[in-house]
Every structure is written in C-alpha cells, then in structure tokens.
Amino acid sequence: MKATINDVAKLAGVSIKTVSRVMNNETSVRQLTRDKVMEAVNELNYQPNLAARNLAGTKAYSIAFIYDNPNAYYVIDMQNGILAACKQQGFELLIHPCQAKSEHVLEEIGDMIRKSRVAGLVLTPPFSEMPEFVQKIIDLDVDVVRIMSGDVAPDELSPCVMVNDHAASVSITQHLIDLGHKHIGFIGGEAAHMSTVERLRGYKQALTDNGISIDERLIIDGEYSFESGVHGAKQLMSEDVRPTAIFSCNDEIAAGSLFAARLMGISIPEQLSIAGFENSPFSRQTWPRLTTANQPNQKIAEDAASLLIAKSRKQTANNSVNYYTPQLIVRDSTGKSH
Amino acid sequence: MKATINDVAKLAGVSIKTVSRVMNNETSVRQLTRDKVMEAVNELNYQPNLAARNLAGTKAYSIAFIYDNPNAYYVIDMQNGILAACKQQGFELLIHPCQAKSEHVLEEIGDMIRKSRVAGLVLTPPFSEMPEFVQKIIDLDVDVVRIMSGDVAPDELSPCVMVNDHAASVSITQHLIDLGHKHIGFIGGEAAHMSTVERLRGYKQALTDNGISIDERLIIDGEYSFESGVHGAKQLMSEDVRPTAIFSCNDEIAAGSLFAARLMGISIPEQLSIAGFENSPFSRQTWPRLTTANQPNQKIAEDAASLLIAKSRKQTANNSVNYYTPQLIVRDSTGKSH
DNA sequence: TTTGATAATGACAGCGCTGTCAATTTCATT
DNA sequence: AATGAAATTGACAGCGCTGTCATTATCAAA
Structure with a gap:
C-alpha cells in the first residue's frame, strides 16, 4: 500500500539516492534515468514521506500562517491564497491563530518551530507591524514574509507585500x-x-x-x-x-x-x-x-506565500516587495450630496 | 537552541528511552524520575521533534480537516473548534479544502495520507454524507469522524456528531x-x-x-x-x-x-x-x-475532533455519537401575520 | 535475609529519507 | 585507442525519536 523510496529504487533499477534526486528535481540525472524513476513512481503511487524528509534533510517543506484577526472573510481569503501557493510548490501549511497581546506568542511560535521544521512564517497585521517581534522571529532562524499597509517597505528585514x-x-x-x-x-x-x-x-x-x-x-x-x-x-x-x-x-x-x-x-x-x-x-x-x-486578499496572500517559499528556497538575502493598491468599487451606498 | 532528546537525557541523567516515556505520558516511570526529566525539559525548552516521532513511532500526531464549503463563517468556526481540540491534545491540524465533485478527491486524500501520517479526518458535508466515500477512506486505514445532519447516526462506520x-x-x-x-x-x-x-x-x-x-x-x-x-x-x-x-x-x-x-x-x-x-x-x-x-459550529467541530483523537488513541472500535439541536433565536425579522 | 514477582530503566535497531563523498560512466579531445 | 574533465550514479552514515526486549531495581512475603 505505502511504497517507500526503496520500492521505487528497486523497481526502477537504480539506487535510492537517484530516486531522491528525481523527487527533488535535482539536475544531473540523465533524462532516461529520470523517466525510468518516474515510471516506477507512478506505478507504485509513491509519495515521499514528509517526516523522513524533514528528519533527514536540511530543507523545510512547510510554512506557517500566523494571524490574530476575528474577520472570517479575511482569514479565509488569506488562508486560501496561502494554500494555493503551497499546493503549487508542494508545501504544507500550519495554521496558527494567536493573541497578539499575549505574552506567550513568541514562546508559542518558538515551540512550533522546534516541533515542526518550518521554512517561514506569513505574518499579517498586527504581527507584521511589530518590528521587534519580526526581528525576534528572524533571530529564531526562520524566514518571514509580511503583509502590511504602506506605500513602501519599512525596512529590509523580509520580503513584503505592501497594500497601499x-x-x-x-x-x-x-x-x-x-x-x-x-x-x-x-x-x-x-x-x-x-x-x-x-x-x-x-x-x-x-x-x-x-x-x-x-x-x-x-x-x-x-x-x-x-x-x-x-x-x-x-x-x-x-x-x-x-x-x-x-x-x-x-x-x-x-x-x-x-x-x-x-x-x-x-x-x-x-x-x-x-x-x-x-x-x-x-x-x-x-x-x-x-x-x-x-x-484582493487571496491574491495578496498567495503572493506573500510565494515570496516566502522562493526566499526559503534560494536562500538569497534579496527581499522582494510586491505592491497592491485596492481599487474603488462604486455601488449603491454612496450618492450625490443634497 | 534546539535541544534534542539526547540533551535532555544527559542533563537528567537518564536514558533517552526514559525521556521518551515521560514525554509520552507513559506509566511506569517513577515520580522522582519523571520530575528530574521534566526539570531538564523545562530547562532546555525541549520540544519533541514531530518528524522524528512520526518516523520512528506508530502513533499519529495530526488530523486533517476536509471540507468543501464556500461559507467563510462556517469554515472558520469549524477550524477554530478543531484547532482548540488539537491544541489541547497536542495534535497538529492539516487543512484540506477540496472539491467534492472532483474525480481526484480520494486520490488527493490518499496522497496526503501517504505523505503525512494522519490519525484521522474530520469530514463535514457533503463528504460526511457520502457513505461509499467514507468507507473508502476507512479502507485507507485512517479514522474518520463525521459531522452530519440527522437525529440518529446512519451507521457504525465512525464516531459522529449529529446535528438535529x-x-x-x-x-x-x-x-x-x-x-x-x-x-x-x-x-x-x-x-x-x-x-x-x-x-x-x-x-x-x-x-x-x-x-x-x-x-x-x-x-x-x-x-x-x-x-x-x-x-x-x-x-x-x-x-x-x-x-x-x-x-x-x-x-x-x-x-x-x-x-x-x-x-x-x-x-x-x-x-x-x-x-x-x-x-x-x-x-x-x-x-x-x-x-x-x-x-454552534465551533463546539460541534471541537467535539468531533475530540472524538476522533480519542478514537485514534484508544484504538477502540467503539464509535461514540454526540448530538446537537440548534435552538431558536428570535430577533427582528419575524413578526405577527396580518 | 532470601526469594520471586513486578516495576522501572536502558541498549539497540531502525523508521524513510537526505547529505557527503567516493566511484563510475560519459564524451569531447588528443 | 588513450586521456582527462565533467556528468552521473551509488554507498553509507545518521537525522531524533519509538518499539522491542533485555536488564536492573524494588519491595512484599516467606
């Protein structure tokens, strides 16, 4: 039922390391070999075990969404946007609502990080607007992407999605x-x-x-x-x-x-x-x-998650910034002054 | 920064197996030993690594929430309820929105299960109301809890939360x-x-x-x-x-x-x-x-998640059923007929 | 005090994968 | 055909924990 990398390697007639290379889209695998492996993968319905990857490797395969917002529409949109980016990039998402005022936020996040390896955090207001907090997160050695209000990024701490x-x-x-x-x-x-x-x-x-x-x-x-x-x-x-x-x-x-x-x-x-x-x-x-x-919260969030994943992948110090300006939509609640 | 079970064992002067026992609340650890270990745990701020636990052990430490519902309030309430139960029981939550009509739902869920060990799934309508689907999930060897409409559970397939x-x-x-x-x-x-x-x-x-x-x-x-x-x-x-x-x-x-x-x-x-x-x-x-x-969606969901976790823990075949009857709330949109 | 049963602890293998580094193959040049 | 650099592949250790089973400590009863 549950195929392991060994099964795939045997079926494809290669070493497990080669299967690993294929699964990680590494270069330097001959096309022929790659095809053989992929065939075996499909044949066996193989999915690399996340836990093993996390344990063995240095890369992370998840990001977390940190928020403190009672607005259901906002949270769902954000979450869906982040999930879309995650799905596309093969990442997992950890949901982490918490109280910004609580003394324990940082502790909680620290615990989470120690427990599950996480590439980074998507921060929305108010967290994204607390520079010391952001700095402390970064000190924990996780990447961060901030969604925040403003027409220009306030600093170089992280990639940002700015909403004008x-x-x-x-x-x-x-x-x-x-x-x-x-x-x-x-x-x-x-x-x-x-x-x-x-x-x-x-x-x-x-x-x-x-x-x-x-x-x-x-x-x-x-x-x-x-x-x-x-x-x-x-x-x-x-x-x-x-x-x-x-x-x-x-x-x-x-x-x-x-x-x-x-x-x-x-x-x-x-x-x-x-x-x-x-x-x-x-x-x-x-x-x-x-x-x-x-x-466009969903787009904004998808963007943010993509920036985060890209950053964590490339390990570049380069912090991209994306900009959004909400556009006026005129409906029926406004009219001429009399 | 990141303490391992080894560090704790060394500091507490016991074997790693004993630390493991304490972390898993197993019986047959002397109180004295338990205290020593806990002291070391606190001292080092130790959190057991989820990936390692998943890889080494047979128990699961996560559940998944499967839904297909555009209603933001509903989803958020459910999610918060499930998260509350998870937090209390030390479980992780995987969020999995998907299209009930899609051919690939089962495949998607199968992939998820192969990728991350999951104790079980929380199913909401329409998934919870598709008996063949539920059976197939159970055949995948994961527990299921269903939130569904009705005054009595339709079968013995899983624990249920029934909404009357x-x-x-x-x-x-x-x-x-x-x-x-x-x-x-x-x-x-x-x-x-x-x-x-x-x-x-x-x-x-x-x-x-x-x-x-x-x-x-x-x-x-x-x-x-x-x-x-x-x-x-x-x-x-x-x-x-x-x-x-x-x-x-x-x-x-x-x-x-x-x-x-x-x-x-x-x-x-x-x-x-x-x-x-x-x-x-x-x-x-x-x-x-x-x-x-x-x-009371949040309560309902918390209940469901608790039932699921309890079932997965005890490995009992016993499927509890909880009942809710929504209560009338009279406000201003109804009045006497004229 | 010895005994035997039971409680408490530890040694060790191995989960499924990735990182490291070494071995082998390939192929354009000589 | 021989050569060497580069591309491709594999052997092996080990990530941090839990399961198994063996070992040791404990304690009531003889």
Whole structure:
C-alpha cells in the first residue's frame, strides 16, 4: 500500500539516492534515468514521506500562517491564497491563530518551530507591524514574509507585500468629494493598526487637496467591527455638523454604520453616503450594497506565500516587495450630496 | 537552541528511552524520575521533534480537516473548534479544502495520507454524507469522524456528531406558525445536502402537525448562497399565493431574501417574516436582524475532533455519537401575520 | 535475609529519507 | 585507442525519536 523510496529504487533499477534526486528535481540525472524513476513512481503511487524528509534533510517543506484577526472573510481569503501557493510548490501549511497581546506568542511560535521544521512564517497585521517581534522571529532562524499597509517597505528585514491603503483611501474620499460631499465622517479601525493610520492619512490628504478643512469632530476611533460602526455612526450623526457622508474603515464598520442609519431613520444614500473598505462578500449583501475598495486578499496572500517559499528556497538575502493598491468599487451606498 | 532528546537525557541523567516515556505520558516511570526529566525539559525548552516521532513511532500526531464549503463563517468556526481540540491534545491540524465533485478527491486524500501520517479526518458535508466515500477512506486505514445532519447516526462506520436539523426546523416553523402565518415559504439549500432534506422534513412536519396543508409551490430549491436567497424570495413573492413568511435554509439565503424584499418594496417583518438558520455573525448584522437557529459550529467541530483523537488513541472500535439541536433565536425579522 | 514477582530503566535497531563523498560512466579531445 | 574533465550514479552514515526486549531495581512475603 505505502511504497517507500526503496520500492521505487528497486523497481526502477537504480539506487535510492537517484530516486531522491528525481523527487527533488535535482539536475544531473540523465533524462532516461529520470523517466525510468518516474515510471516506477507512478506505478507504485509513491509519495515521499514528509517526516523522513524533514528528519533527514536540511530543507523545510512547510510554512506557517500566523494571524490574530476575528474577520472570517479575511482569514479565509488569506488562508486560501496561502494554500494555493503551497499546493503549487508542494508545501504544507500550519495554521496558527494567536493573541497578539499575549505574552506567550513568541514562546508559542518558538515551540512550533522546534516541533515542526518550518521554512517561514506569513505574518499579517498586527504581527507584521511589530518590528521587534519580526526581528525576534528572524533571530529564531526562520524566514518571514509580511503583509502590511504602506506605500513602501519599512525596512529590509523580509520580503513584503505592501497594500497601499493611503492611495485607496484617497480614491474613496475623492469619490465622496466628487459627489459633492464636504462634511465627510471617518470611522477608523484600531488606531494602532497601520491600515487605519494609512487610511486616515489618505482621507486627510484628499480633503486637503480639495481645499476642505479637516474637522477633527468628524474623525472617530473605532475597531474593525460591526458594533464599532454602529456606535461610530450614531456618534457622528449627533454631532453639531452632521456629515453627509461617512468613510468607514472596513466593510464591517460600514455595515454597522448602515445599521445605525436605519435605526435613526436616515436613508442611504439619499440622506447619507456610506463607503466601506475591503470588498468582502459582505459588502455585496447589505442593503444598499456598499461602495468600497477592493482589497484582493487571496491574491495578496498567495503572493506573500510565494515570496516566502522562493526566499526559503534560494536562500538569497534579496527581499522582494510586491505592491497592491485596492481599487474603488462604486455601488449603491454612496450618492450625490443634497 | 534546539535541544534534542539526547540533551535532555544527559542533563537528567537518564536514558533517552526514559525521556521518551515521560514525554509520552507513559506509566511506569517513577515520580522522582519523571520530575528530574521534566526539570531538564523545562530547562532546555525541549520540544519533541514531530518528524522524528512520526518516523520512528506508530502513533499519529495530526488530523486533517476536509471540507468543501464556500461559507467563510462556517469554515472558520469549524477550524477554530478543531484547532482548540488539537491544541489541547497536542495534535497538529492539516487543512484540506477540496472539491467534492472532483474525480481526484480520494486520490488527493490518499496522497496526503501517504505523505503525512494522519490519525484521522474530520469530514463535514457533503463528504460526511457520502457513505461509499467514507468507507473508502476507512479502507485507507485512517479514522474518520463525521459531522452530519440527522437525529440518529446512519451507521457504525465512525464516531459522529449529529446535528438535529429536523427538530430545529420544527421549532423555527412552529415559531412562524405561532405568529399566525399559514402561508410559509421554504427556500432550500442544495437539495442533495442532508441538512436541506432534514430542514424540509421539519418544515413539513410542523405544518402537518398544525393542520396546515403543504403547498409545493411554496417550496423552492436553492443553494446555500445569498444570490439563491434573492432569487428564491423573488420567485416566492410572485406566486399566486404570496407567503407571509419565508423560512430560508441558512442565514445567507435569508439575507438574500431580505435583500429581495427590499428590492420589491416589501417591509420586514410587517409584510413578510423571514427566518434563517445557523446564527452566523451575519445574522446579527442584517437589517432587521434575523430570527434564526443557533448552530454552534465551533463546539460541534471541537467535539468531533475530540472524538476522533480519542478514537485514534484508544484504538477502540467503539464509535461514540454526540448530538446537537440548534435552538431558536428570535430577533427582528419575524413578526405577527396580518 | 532470601526469594520471586513486578516495576522501572536502558541498549539497540531502525523508521524513510537526505547529505557527503567516493566511484563510475560519459564524451569531447588528443 | 588513450586521456582527462565533467556528468552521473551509488554507498553509507545518521537525522531524533519509538518499539522491542533485555536488564536492573524494588519491595512484599516467606
């Protein structure tokens, strides 16, 4: 049932080392030999044993996905993207959700690494935005790839996939301005997250570029949750200067804002425009459907995983950086200012 | 940095075999010895190497999660539940999404098993509902645990976690009937899924029990998606006999129904009551919030994983079965019939 | 104290593969 | 045909652990 490398070697009439070479796509195996081996491999349905490879060799055959994010859509997209890259490259994926605030994160990750050899880690915010943390991981002698917010990589520590939240935020805000809005509210995610910082920066820049003064009363701290959107919108709509539009920092907040508007009898988009961010499936399922910015999480994650695997393979110090700018998607939740 | 069993043995002044015994919680190690070993383990921060364990031993230290489900909330909940059980039992989790319709599923799973030793698989629908498939997996010599719909386990093939969709469906339907509804629409998920079959059965039984005749025009096939809910509701609302309530087979379908109602200018719950199923976070974020049945996916999955691990440990033929009945949660999308 | 049964420990082989290095083959040139 | 460098292949050790079986320590009862 379970063929070993020995069985293949015998059947192909070569040494196990040669089979090993073929399985690892090493050069310096004659084509003829390679064919013989592959034939035996197919005949026997042979799969190299991962445990043995890990134990005997120096290469790693797995990567891990580290995250702390309650957003199911985000996590699934990321995971699927990473899995796609893994599948293509024959890597295994270890899933590792953990609490960023916990004292034990590093310990946990260390344990994981000691237990299973891992080529590297895919880090998403907030982990990717903690330089000391990243450095400590690298000191553990594993590669890292970071997915993070910004228009340029902050350092040379690792390959990065940068999401240009600033630019995307400018287009969303500009879209609202183009619709005639002058009082635009902003409901942020966790203030410590770079994505919030960057989106806020884009918001402010768009306003400034259009000669609209920034009113701090229209800027609300939140967290990336529905409830936060409900509260934020309620608060904004009871300001002296009621905004005519709200830029919510993600789709969940936007959905919460929508909910609050309904609660207060405010019609969308007639009396109030609401924009989200992320283009989660969610944003197509609210009423009205959300104007948002498309953040292609799956692609981003697949990219990240590919960069990580490539780096771990080549052992180059060269840290590539990929860039994404979420694109505006106009739907029904934003309209002309009256 | 990376301590091996040898280092621990040396430091503790015992043989590696004794360390191994301690690490595996075997009996017949004196308490004194055990303490010495544990002290060394802590001192050195030792973690047994998974690859070596897998290679040397006969026990497995991982399970796999097999699924084919586009519902992000469902998958994440399941995964978190399984991870919780794994963490507690020191198991690793392999994530394996795949296409149920694909010819290659079995092959893929076979490859995975040959590659990584796996104690067993957690199967969710539709896989868990394919008896021949399950049998073939078991023939591959891996344990299986099935999460499935029904009020009693269909066979003795494996431990099961049964979700009593029938009973839950009766309570939802009864709730609608109690509100005075006589024309109740039903929008199903994929007709082949037992959950749809069971929920439909519950729906029909509740109607029958209350002396309401079953009108097949009010029963719509769908799939578990938002779009399907939109279409289904549109169709139902253009029947000769307009239903005054719709039981949607899951929250996504319900959200779609809500959306369709908005599109058609039908107010919820005044003109139409809509109920969902699953209690995904989603159901709290629609307007109005959905009446639904709480299906505790995370618990269910944790249970399933625990059963699987227990079975693989004890090597008993004894297949336990756990039962869950989703409970009605009344929110704002259902109201009195007028 | 000796005995015998039982509990506790250890020696050793080997899981299936890769890394190292040595042996052999190949092939373009002489 | 002989030569040598390069390409191709193989022998062998050993990764870190567990299973098997042999050995030693322990302790109640004689």
